[in-house]
Amino acid sequence: MTLPLFAVFGASGCGRGIMPLARSQLEREDIAAERLVFVDDQPGDGLVNGHPVLRYEEFLQIPASSRHIVVAIANSAVREQIATRCLVDGVQQWTVAASNVVVMDDVKVGDGAALSPFVTLTSNIRIGKCFHANLYSYVEHDCVIGDFVTFAPGVKCNGNVHIEDHAYIGAGAVIKQGKPGQPRVIGRGALVGMGAVVTRDVPPGTTVVGNPAKTFLKG
Ligand code: UDP
Numbered sequence: 001m002t003l004p005l006f007a008v009f010g011a012s013g014c015g016r017g018i019m020p021l022a023r024s025q026l027e028r029e030d031i032a033a034e035r036l037v038f039v040d041d042q043p044g045d046g047l048v049n050g051h052p053v054l055r056y057e058e059f060l061q062i063p064a065s066s067r068h069i070v071v072a073i074a075n076s077a078v079r080e081q082i083a084t085r086c087l088v089d090g091v092q093q094w095t096v097a098a099s100n101v102v103v104m105d106d107v108k109v110g111d112g113a114a115l116s117p118f119v120t121l122t123s124n125i126r127i128g129k130c131f132h133a134n135l136y137s138y139v140e141h142d143c144v145i146g147d148f149v150t151f152a153p154g155v156k157c158n159g160n161v162h163i164e165d166h167a168y169i170g171a172g173a174v175i176k177q178g179k180p181g182q183p184r185v186i187g188r189g190a191l192v193g194m195g196a197v198v199t200r201d202v203p204p205g206t207t208v209v210g211n212p213a214k215t216f217l218k219g
Pocket of ligand 1: 014039041073
């Protein structure tokens, strides 16, 4: 009997943070740890933290009833490229969440998310594909988050905030809440620096830093 096969794509910093979450999620579902591997285009030699590191082509060759990958690479453009590769090969995007993630009412999270320990998603939230929410980040009520958005650790995303595709929010950044019908908008591909306090909209592609956050690089 062939069984499903699971992988964390990326065996570097981000991937090594997601792998233990993936392992314990499969344990909770009674799936053997042998069905979980790292995939990396530069696999190096041997094991990483006890798990084999396969090339993507090797992963595709292992007999499996279905294949599931969480792309654990912080760079959102790379994440999208790999997600597209997976789609072509019928590999499903797999969401991995720490056991203590808190999810409240009416929350929809797209496939391929990585939700680290102590993440909280409160109520009435929409999140796109391959979202990364690192340690202790939260998303408050009525937020809309696009595809391939990345939160570093400790991001405080308050209510009625819209974050567009490929935005990156640095560690400890705080985004001031918007209003119903008048959300605060962080534009596509914007970068919010570590510790920034965002009190205004951020245009697409723009980098903001500081408190209150100011434009550092125009989009
Ligand atoms: N990687 C890959 N395919 C790609 C791009 C990156 O397999 O197209 C792997 C790369 O070999 C490395 C990991 O992804 O092992 C990215 O590691 P990095 O430390 O740059 O980023 P992080 O783990 O912090 O996201």
